[in-house]
Amino acid sequence: MSARVRVLVTGGNGQLGQDLGDVLSGRPADGGREAAPGAGSGIELHSTDIDTLDIVDRTAVAGVFEAFGPQVVIHGGAFTAVDACESDVDTAFAVNALGTRHLAEASARIGAHLLYVSTDYVFDGTLDRPYAEWDEPNPRSVYGRSKLAGEREVAATAPGSTVVRTAWVSGAHGANMVKTVLRLAAAGTGPLRFVDDQRGTPTFTADLAPTIVRLALDRRPGTFHVTNHGETTWFGFARAVLAAAGLDPERVEPIGTDDLDPPRPAPRPANSRLDNAALRLSGLPALPEWTDALDRLVGVLTDVAATA
Numbered sequence: 001m002s003a004r005v006r007v008l009v010t011g012g013n014g015q016l017g018q019d020l021g022d023v024l025s026g027r028p029a030d031g032g033r034e035a036a037p038g039a040g041s042g043i044e045l046h047s048t049d050i051d052t053l054d055i056v057d058r059t060a061v062a063g064v065f066e067a068f069g070p071q072v073v074i075h076g077g078a079f080t081a082v083d084a085c086e087s088d089v090d091t092a093f094a095v096n097a098l099g100t101r102h103l104a105e106a107s108a109r110i111g112a113h114l115l116y117v118s119t120d121y122v123f124d125g126t127l128d129r130p131y132a133e134w135d136e137p138n139p140r141s142v143y144g145r146s147k148l149a150g151e152r153e154v155a156a157t158a159p160g161s162t163v164v165r166t167a168w169v170s171g172a173h174g175a176n177m178v179k180t181v182l183r184l185a186a187a188g189t190g191p192l193r194f195v196d197d198q199r200g201t202p203t204f205t206a207d208l209a210p211t212i213v214r215l216a217l218d219r220r221p222g223t224f225h226v227t228n229h230g231e232t233t234w235f236g237f238a239r240a241v242l243a244a245a246g247l248d249p250e251r252v253e254p255i256g257t258d259d260l261d262p263p264r265p266a267p268r269p270a271n272s273r274l275d276n277a278a279l280r281l282s283g284l285p286a287l288p289e290w291t292d293a294l295d296r297l298v299g300v301l302t303d304v305a306a307t308a
């Protein structure tokens with residue numbers, strides 16, 4: 001029998017991290033269709049989060065690598081509070097840039113393959129088409145700058161690593177837009193207002209996690225944009241969430257980003273669409289339509305609410 005592949009996950013308690021844990025353990029995530037080829041009994045998983053491995057602590061990172069000896073590292077841990085990053089610049093860079101440096105350094109030292117999860121926020125959103133992997137980043141927020149700094153740490157210290165940029169992420173675990181819309185809808189009968197001038201592709205961890213695991217286990221070098229298929233605005237997304245839950249989508253009203261009161265501290269790209277060009281040109285499977293993934297997630301959340 002062949003030896004199991006040792007996989008270290010950071011951010012394992014996050015919304016993506018929990019689904020990575022499922023998929024690596026050989027079962028589809030909640031609302032997912034597949035685990036990942038080679039996952040399950042072929043994997044020895046060590047899932048960590050800030051309570052068990054604070055990636056800002058270089059010595060702690062080195063210690064976990066020495067004890068566990070990962071062959072593959074999936075790095076999803078991050079300071080993801082986009083607005084808080086604007087006022088807590090040091091934490092943003094300590095976690096997203098320096099923490100990533102520590103993982104790159106430790107991975108390179110033992111020849112582990114590193115996969116770093118990055119974001120659409122590395123782009124300024126001014127392009128009139130979806131961003132491909134080879135378009136020039138130009139982040140406008142502290143969060144985006146710190147995540148791009150993480151990409152550069154990976155490239156400098158662990159060349160041959162994988163970078164997966166994704167966007168507008170929702171899943172069964174943790175806080176996200178789907179849960180926010182359902183909560184607001186349940187809390188009152190008034191209109192719900194969402195911006196109609198930011199476009200992107202809602203992406204679901206149940207579909208994202210298997211692709212990330214596949215790229216990591218295959219040790220694919222380079223940058224991949226990985227999102228579900230299709231596009232909408234936050235207004236369109238909120239309407240679709242209500243429709244998927246059997247609620248009235250007409251309750252959602254469109255507003256512009258300039259109408260947000262108070263304005264949000266971090267600027268968001270008006271165009272967050274990511275062309276999954278590297279996946280497509282490599283002949284790797286595309287993710288399903290976002291509306292299909294949304295239906296599956298709302299089904300899971302509704303089932304959980306019904307049995308609670």
Ligand SMILES: NC(=O)c1ccc[n+]([C@@H]2O[C@H](COP(=O)([O-])OP(=O)(O)OC[C@H]3O[C@@H](n4cnc5c(N)ncnc54)[C@H](OP(=O)(O)O)[C@@H]3O)[C@@H](O)[C@H]2O)c1
Nearest residue numbers: 011013014015016050054055076077078080119166168169
């Ligand atoms: N959510 C999105 O829309 C989105 C879009 C594009 C890209 N991404 C990227 O996708 C990845 C996963 O995002 P997510 O939505 O799953 O985020 P999440 O739910 O916030 O998960 C991130 C995890 O990292 C942990 N963490 C924070 N500081 C850490 C530290 N110093 N050491 C170790 N772990 C630490 C967080 O713990 P605490 O909760 O205790 O802070 C959290 O459990 C991130 O790299 C993010 O940048 C997310």
